Amino acid sequence: MAGRIAFASLGCAKALVDSEQLIARLRALGYELVPAYEEADLAIVNTCGFINPAIEESLTEIGLALEKTPKVVATGCLGARPEVIRAAHPGVLAVTGPAQFDAVLEAVTRALPPDTDPKTALVPPRVRLTPRHYAYLKIAEGCDNRCSFCIIPKLRGPQVSRPLDEVLREAEGLVRTGTRELIVIAQDTLAYGRERGERGTLFKLLDGLAELGVWVRLLYVYPYPEVEVLVEKMAEGKLLPYLDVPLQHASPRILRAMRRPGDAERYLERIRAWRRSVPELTLRSVFIVGFPGETEEDFELLLDFLEEAELDRVGAFTYSEVEGAAANALPGRVPEEVKEERYHRLMERQAEISARRMRRWVGRTIPVIVDEPGEDGAWIARGPGDAPGVDGVVFLEGEGVRVGERYLAQVEGADTYDLFARVQSPLPASPGGGAK
Numbered sequence: 001m002a003g004r005i006a007f008a009s010l011g012c013a014k015a016l017v018d019s020e021q022l023i024a025r026l027r028a029l030g031y032e033l034v035p036a037y038e039e040a041d042l043a044i045v046n047t048c049g050f051i052n053p054a055i056e057e058s059l060t061e062i063g064l065a066l067e068k069t070p071k072v073v074a075t076g077c078l079g080a081r082p083e084v085i086r087a088a089h090p091g092v093l094a095v096t097g098p099a100q101f102d103a104v105l106e107a108v109t110r111a112l113p114p115d116t117d118p119k120t121a122l123v124p125p126r127v128r129l130t131p132r133h134y135a136y137l138k139i140a141e142g143c144d145n146r147c148s149f150c151i152i153p154k155l156r157g158p159q160v161s162r163p164l165d166e167v168l169r170e171a172e173g174l175v176r177t178g179t180r181e182l183i184v185i186a187q188d189t190l191a192y193g194r195e196r197g198e199r200g201t202l203f204k205l206l207d208g209l210a211e212l213g214v215w216v217r218l219l220y221v222y223p224y225p226e227v228e229v230l231v232e233k234m235a236e237g238k239l240l241p242y243l244d245v246p247l248q249h250a251s252p253r254i255l256r257a258m259r260r261p262g263d264a265e266r267y268l269e270r271i272r273a274w275r276r277s278v279p280e281l282t283l284r285s286v287f288i289v290g291f292p293g294e295t296e297e298d299f300e301l302l303l304d305f306l307e308e309a310e311l312d313r314v315g316a317f318t319y320s321e322v323e324g325a326a327a328n329a330l331p332g333r334v335p336e337e338v339k340e341e342r343y344h345r346l347m348e349r350q351a352e353i354s355a356r357r358m359r360r361w362v363g364r365t366i367p368v369i370v371d372e373p374g375e376d377g378a379w380i381a382r383g384p385g386d387a388p389g390v391d392g393v394v395f396l397e398g399e400g401v402r403v404g405e406r407y408l409a410q411v412e413g414a415d416t417y418d419l420f421a422r423v424q425s426p427l428p429a430s431p432g433g434g435a436k
């Protein structure tokens with residue numbers, strides 16, 4: 001073995017896939033991955049630089065690694081701003097930007113010479129940090145939008161889509177090794193292929209994935225008109241009836257300042273149409289409260305929108321300035337206490353809506369996938385409406401249940417975010433993996 005490396009992966013699912021690819025390359029060079037900094041010769045921290053709390057978390061993690069490991073390499077989104085990391089931690093060995101695998105490997109191999117035994121190169125091109133039965137499938141890197149609060153396009157550059165056949169091959173490999181749910185991600189999934197002038201490549205990809213007989217879930221959908229095509233795919237059972245559309249706000253004034261499309265009325269019309277096509281649809285969205293210039297009137301418009309739209313799953317953030325974001329120059333900074341107060345009002349209102357939405361499942365039969373054993377002989381599972389890590393779960397009871405398998409389950413109860421269900425039977429095989 002070439003040396004022992006501890007790895008910390010912070011941030012979103014896209015960063016997690018970068019970590020998986022980097023770990024696979026380290027393993028191919030003969031490095032051993034260890035779970036604790038104190039056991040390692042070198043630590044790698046894959047950082048997040050999206051908003052200030054994420055930057056703080058990344059800097060704290062680098063500090064923890066430096067206390068316990070002699071050598072630390074920082075990479076990832078915050079690595080695009082090396083001066084921030086070096087100012088806080090001058091002792092880091094190297095700082096590299098997001099997905100700069102070669103630069104990380106160069107820093108690591110310089111500090112810890114690699115294993116030259118050719119046998120160790122026989123490892124897969126990606127190591128999975130998720131359980132075997134679900135996997136993130138990253139289809140593109142970067143983003144061509146210019147939302148005023150976001151510096152991802154500066155950190156990760158313009159969008160570069162992976163070739164369709166390469167993505168399909170990766171998906172087939174994942175399914176062969178036990179994946180039962182593919183979670184398709186990018187900064188802007190619906191724009192897949194667009195920078196090459198291609199239209200509809202995502203839909204071809206989704207058709208190909210549906211033939212693999214597993215669940216396919218799509219995250220980070222920008223509210224383009226093409227969402228309608230996704231909804232058709234859901235109606236055909238090719239895609240899980242789950243739509244993750246981060247709308248960010250509902251007030252047209254604030255959306256314009258965010259450089260994002262739409263307004264409450266147009267969103268409501270579209271949501272009604274989506275639900276007419278796919279009544280079992282779960283809608284997830286994320287909102288920013290306290291954006292510069294947000295008045296009480298704008299905020300109440302957002303609350304009214306939530307009440308009308310009855311979204312199933314909602315996440316919210318208070319606006320925080322990110323160095324380099326265009327929104328920093330906007331007038332009308334909202335005081336911290338007002339942002340906090342609005343955040344709590346929004347989450348309380350949404351909790352009532354969410355509880356109402358969850359109750360509609362009671363008495364119905366839904367497909368579920370089992371993630372892990374729970375307490376008292378029950379199991380933790382998820383239905384089509386639950387993306388891992390961000391949504392609720394289904395507490396499942398039944399005999400002979402196995403992790404990673406899919407079942408039909410009768411829903412017996414619900415609370416604000418979770419369901420309680422009993423296994424009825426294994427899920428019958430079908431294209432789209434019984435998504436419908």
Ligand code: SF4
Binds near residue numbers: 143145146150188222
């Ligand atoms: S769509 Fe907007 S928020 Fe999302 S990564 Fe691109 S610029 Fe950032």
